[in-house]
Amino acid sequence: MSHISSNQVFVWIERYAAHIAEQKDYLTRLDSAIGDADHGANMHRGLQAVLAKKAELQNNDIGVILKGVAMTLISKVGGASGALYGTFFLQASTVAQSKTQLSASEFGSLLEKGLAGIVLRGKAAIGDKTMVDALQPAIKAYKHSVESGETLENALSNAVSAAEQGLKSTVPLVARKGRASYLGERSAGHPDPGAASTLLLFRSAAEALV
Numbered sequence: 001m002s003h004i005s006s007n008q009v010f011v012w013i014e015r016y017a018a019h020i021a022e023q024k025d026y027l028t029r030l031d032s033a034i035g036d037a038d039h040g041a042n043m044h045r046g047l048q049a050v051l052a053k054k055a056e057l058q059n060n061d062i063g064v065i066l067k068g069v070a071m072t073l074i075s076k077v078g079g080a081s082g083a084l085y086g087t088f089f090l091q092a093s094t095v096a097q098s099k100t101q102l103s104a105s106e107f108g109s110l111l112e113k114g115l116a117g118i119v120l121r122g123k124a125a126i127g128d129k130t131m132v133d134a135l136q137p138a139i140k141a142y143k144h145s146v147e148s149g150e151t152l153e154n155a156l157s158n159a160v161s162a163a164e165q166g167l168k169s170t171v172p173l174v175a176r177k178g179r180a181s182y183l184g185e186r187s188a189g190h191p192d193p194g195a196a197s198t199l200l201l202f203r204s205a206a207e208a209l210v
Contacts, residue, residue: 002152003101004209006062010054013069015204017047023200030193034180039081039193046077046085061100066093066110080178081194084118084131091117104152107209108143115139122177129175129187131194134166138202156206163199170195 020027020043027040050057050072057068066089074086092114096102102110115135124130126137141162145155168191175187 002210003103004107004152006060006065006100007058008209009062009065009096009102010058012205012208013047013050013065014054015208016201017044017051019200019204020044020047020197023196027193027196030191030196033190034175034183034187035193036079036179038079039197042077042079042081043085043197046073046082049076061098062096062102063093063098066090066096080122081197084122084194085197087117087121088114104146104155108139108146108155111139111142124177127173128177129170129173129180129192129195130177131192131198133170133173133192134163134195134198134202137166138163138198153206153210156202156209160199160202160206163195163202167191167195167199 020040024040024044027043028037029040031037031039050069053068053072057065060068070086070088070090070093073082073089076082077085092110095106095110095113099106115132118135119125119132122130122132124132126133138159142155142159145158146152150158170192171190172188173192174185175181175183175192180187180192
């Protein structure tokens with residue numbers, strides 16, 4: 001099983017920034033249906049601020065890189081998405097302190113730690129129509145693949161597929177958390193924007209980490 005280097009981790013964030021830039025209008029359209037119509041723009045602004053710190057972050061250990069991403073998102077991104085993604089990367093960074101490479105299994109632990117931070121902060125569970133509906137199944141699929149002895153490439157591919165299914169599962173749901181929950185039944189029929197940006201996070205990982 002191959003290892004993930006600190007350089008690959010930064011490339012992952014760069015790919016994520018590129019995907020968000022490409023999809024920011026789509027994400028904002030999703031958010032305009034059930035939220036504040038700013039998810040795409042906010043995430044784009046935050047990730048561009050991360051890229052501006054490339055020289056400062058790139059040659060550090062993985063923990064420093066992820067903590068830098070977290071603190072930048074928290075300070076630059078408004079609304080819930082900055083707090084939640086910031087929490088994800090901040091908690092994930094604690095698994096990678098002083099490490100310049102991670103095994104596939106360690107990367108799974110990093111993802112799980114990030115998810116736990118989001119669940120604690122947002123109090124969301126599967127079925128609440130949030131990013132957790134894509135994030136939790138993706139991490140579960142990744143961990144199962146790694147524990148079954150599959151390649152890192154397969155594990156990440158399976159995570160992407162699970163995130164896609166998770167995003168689709170949010171469409172019929174009535175939101176129980178966040179701004180979308182104010183709409184009640186009218187929130188049904190729309191994909192959750194946080195689940196959509198979560199799918200892009202895993203697509204980026206599949207492109208950058210193998």
